[in-house]
Amino acid sequence: MSKVEEIQNYLQQNQIDAAFVTTPDNVFYVSGFKSNPHERLLGVVIFKEAEPFLICPQMEIPDAKDAGWPYEVIGHQDTENSMEVLAQAIKARNVNPQTFAIEKAHLIVERLEALQQSFPQANFVRLDEKINAMRVIKDENELEKLRKAAELADYAIEIGCKEIAEGKTEMEILTAIENAIQDKGCKMSFETMVLSGPKTASPHGTPGARKIEKGDMVLFDLGVIYDGYCSDITRTVAYGEPSEAQKEIYNTVLSANTNAIAAVKPGVRAMDLDKIARDTISEAGYGEYFTHRLGHGLGISVHEFPSVTGANEMTMEEGMVFTIEPGIYKSDVTGVRIEDDVVVTKDGVEVLTKFPKDLIVL
Template structure:
C-alpha cells in the first residue's frame, strides 16, 4: 500500500520539469513533508536522494540509519559514513559511492532556502551548478495544499492558541513586564496538548509601534496597548495569532487606529476565495488602511502561509499574482504602527476549504479593555 509520503514524493516530480532527474533534500521541513523525518542540521552532512526511476537513497551519518529506515522502510539505499575529524570529507566519500552506483548526472533540484553550502558542495562534482534548480517552488506548491489530516492539526493548534490567549488576558495587569506576559503564555502552552511553544513577541505601550520587536522588560502602565503575537505547534503544524488589547482606556487615537485595523482585517478575510490572486487579498485590507490615512504606517505584507513552518509560501503581498487554491492555509494580519503613539495588529489563521474561507482562530477582534 502506498503511504502518504510515497504519494508526496511521486507528486513532487509531477511539479518539476521532466528534465530534472534527481532531487536532493537536506534536513528541513520539506524533508519532513516528504518522509516523516524530523532532522536538525548538524555538522554531519545529510541528504535524501530521490529520482524518478529508482528507490530513494540517503547519504547520512551511520548513527542515523535506524531512524531513517523506520521512516522510509526497506526500499531506501544507505550511503553512510562514520564520525571523523572532518565529517564533510567523510560525507563526500559516501556521496562518491552513491554517484558511482547511480551514475548521477543531468539536471537536479535542491531547495535553495534550506540546503547549506555544506550539502550543496557534495553535488557540484557531478552536476553542473548551472543545471541545479531550486526545488522550493515545486515543494511549496505541494505543501500549500493541506490534506484532511494537516487541516485537522491546524484546527487543533488554533483552538489551543485561542484558549491560551484568552486565559492569559485574565493575568495581565499594571506592573507586569512583557516577559511576564510571554512566560504566562509559554507555561500554558507547555501545559496544553500542543507539541511546543514556538516563539512569540509581546510589546507594551509605545513599543507596540515596532512591528517585530523582541519581547523585553517594559512594564504595563495604565492606558497601555499590549500586543501579543505567538506561535504554537501541534503534530508539527503551526498556528499564529496576534491580538492587541488595552489595559485601561488607551485614548482616542489608539481607539481610532484599532478600528481601522479591525476593519482592514475583516476586509482581508472576506476577500479570501478560490481563484482570487494573493495580491488582491492584500489589496482589500490595505485599501481600508490607505483610505483612513494610515497607508504609510502599514509596512509589511498582509500575510504568509502556514503549515510545517510558521512562515512559508504562499505570501499575500502585492506582486503575487498566483491564485488561492483549496487547501491553502495562511495568516491575515494587517497592522498600523505609529511612532510615539503605539501599534495595533490583528492576526488570524485562515484555511481555504471546498466550502470557502474557514477562519481557524476565533478570539474576539473587538478592542478588549482589561
Template sequence: MNHRLEKLSGWLKHEGVELAMIQDPANLFYLTGFECEPHERLVALFSFPGEEPFMILPELEMDRLKNSGWTHGITAYGDSDNPWHIIRSLLADRKLLSFQRAAVELEHLTYARAQSLLSLSPEAKLVSVSTHLGAMRVIKDETEIRAARKAARFADMAVETGIAALKPGCTELEVVARIEYEMKRQGIREMSFSTMVLFGKKSGDPHGIPGTQPLQEGDLVLFDLGVIFDGYASDITRTVAFRSISEEASRIYETVRKAQEAALAQCRPKTPMMEVDRAARQVIAEAGYGAHFPHRIGHGLGISAHEYPSLHGKNSDHLSEGMIITVEPGIYVPEIGGVRIEDDLVITADGHQVLTRFPKELQIVK
C-alpha cells in the first residue's frame, strides 16, 4: 500500500474501526490517484486495519482505475447489477458482515447509501473519517506544491486573458468565455469552480453570477477564478477598473490591498489562523468599511478549491509548514461595487511563498 493508505489503515486500527468506505472523489484521488466523476453510480474504496483494500466501481471505469496505478483489489459491476449485493459477498469473505464500527465521510454519504451500508450489519455504528482525512490532506508534499504552483501560473494567465478581453459593451459571460477558451487552448481541462466575472455594481455581490451585464466606463471588474492542474486547484481574485475610477472606489481598493498586506504579514508557522483574519479586518474596520467585509479571510486549497482549514476570526488552530491557503479580503458596497484581492500561498518553514503572481497595484484598463 502507498503511505496514504497505510496511514488510513493505521488510523482505523487505532480507533477500533473495522472498515472505512470512501466515496468523495477528492479523497479517492488523494488516496489512490484515481480521478473520476461517478455521477449516480457507486465508486468506493473499502479500507481495513492491517488488510488489503479494494475498490468497487462500474465496469466502464475499470480500465481507467488500472491505468491510474491501482494495484489492489478491484471489483467491477454492470449497470444491471446491485453493487451492495457484491459488497455483502466481499465482506462475508473477510468475515466482516458483523462489523461494529464503519468510518464514512458523513458530509458526503447519502441517506440511501448509509441505509445500504447499515443493512449489511444493522447494529453497526457509523463514525466520521472526514476530520482525519482533512488532517492528512492539509499538509502538502513537494509533488502537490509543484502542481499547485503550476495551477497558480495558469490562474495568473487567465486573469490576464480576462483583462485583455475588456471592451465597451462586452458582457460578463463573453469575458468568461474568452478566459475558459484560452485555458482549454493551453491544455487545461477544467476550471476549479464556475468562473466569476462581475461588472459595476454586480461586483458588490461576493458570490455573484455572471450574466449579460454590459461593461461601461467607470465599472469595477472583479475576476474570481482558478484552474485544475494535475488534480490540484488554484483560486485567484483580482479587481480592476475600466477606463476610470471614482475617488471612493479607489479608496476601497487601496484599503483592501493594505488589508491583504497586513494579513499576509501574519502568514507563518505557529500563527493562530484567527490572527490572519483579524489583521485584515482591523485595517478594513479602521477605514470605515468593517460592515462591508462579510466573509472569512481565506480557506485551504488543494485537490478541492475549498478545503480545510477555514481561516476565520475564531479559529485558534495554527498555520503549519506545507499548508496551502488563500488570503482574500474584500469590501462590498452595493451602490459602488466590490473589491476583492485573493492570492494562493504555501506556508514555508520561515514564512510563506505567494504562488499567484498577477500584479495587485490598481489597474485602470484603457
C-alpha cells in the first residue's frame, strides 16, 4: 500500500473529506518529491474519494514529475495567490470539505485563515498524529538508507579525528569533514559542530576560530543525508592525555550511553530509557550537568517523532529509529556527549553508528 493510499484509508475510516500535507519532509515522505520551498507554498492534498494532487511553485513542476509523483501536479506563479490556486484546484474536483485534516504543527495561521475563508463550513482537524504514526516505523528500505547514512557519519568522525592538530582551528577541521562528505556526493544533515576545550561544555555551541591546544577535549556532533535519510552522531575525543576528572566524566557518559542502549527493545517506554541514562549520571554525582533529553526520533528529518524524554510514556516498537545521546557539561572540567543512532529490532536493538566509543587519546 502506498503512503497516499494509507492516508486515504485513514480519511475514509474517520469520515474526513480531505487532508493537506505541508511539512516539506512529509511531502517527500508521501510523494517522493524533495523540495525546500522557502516562503512558497508546497503541499499534497489527499481526498477521501477524489484523486490527490501536489501543489508547488510552477518552476518545480518538472522536478516533481521526475521524482515519480504519479498524479496531477499543480503549479503556482510568484505573481499568483497560491492559496487561491489551491482552493480552486480543490473545488475543481467537486469537493467541498466538511472535515479537513491539516498539519497543525506546521501550517501557518495566514494559510489556515485563507483555507477557512475558502471553505467556511469546514472543521479543521489534526493530521499530525497520523503522519507521525506512519513515519515512526521504518520499513527495510528506509532502514538500509539509515544504515548508509550512519556509515557516512562514522566516516566523517574518522576524518575529523585525523584532522585534529595543535594550532588548527575548529572551523578548519569542520571544513575538512564537510569537504570529505561532499566528495562522497552527500550533504550534512545539519550544521556540523566541532567544539574544543572549554567550548565542549556548551551542548549547542558554535564552532569558530579557536585553535586546538594540547589537553583539549574535542567534541564532534554531525550527521549525513543519504538518499533523503539522516544520521546523527556525537563523539568526544582527547587531544593529549586527559585529566582524571575528564576521564571520570567521559566514562560516566559512556556508561549512560551503553546502559540505555542495552535496555532498548519492543515494549520499553521512552521514559524508562531516559531514566536509565539519567540515573547512571546522577549516581556518579553529575545529574545537574545532564541538561537535555536522552534522544529524538531520526529518519527523513534529523529531529523527528518521538522525543525520548523522562515524561514520554510511549512504548518502543520494532522499526523505530532514534538517538541515544547522554551528556555531561561541566564548564570547569569539560563537556562530553556520546550519541548513537539505534533501531528497535524484534528482540532488542541494532546500533547503526559504529565509530568506537572507548576514549580515544590522540
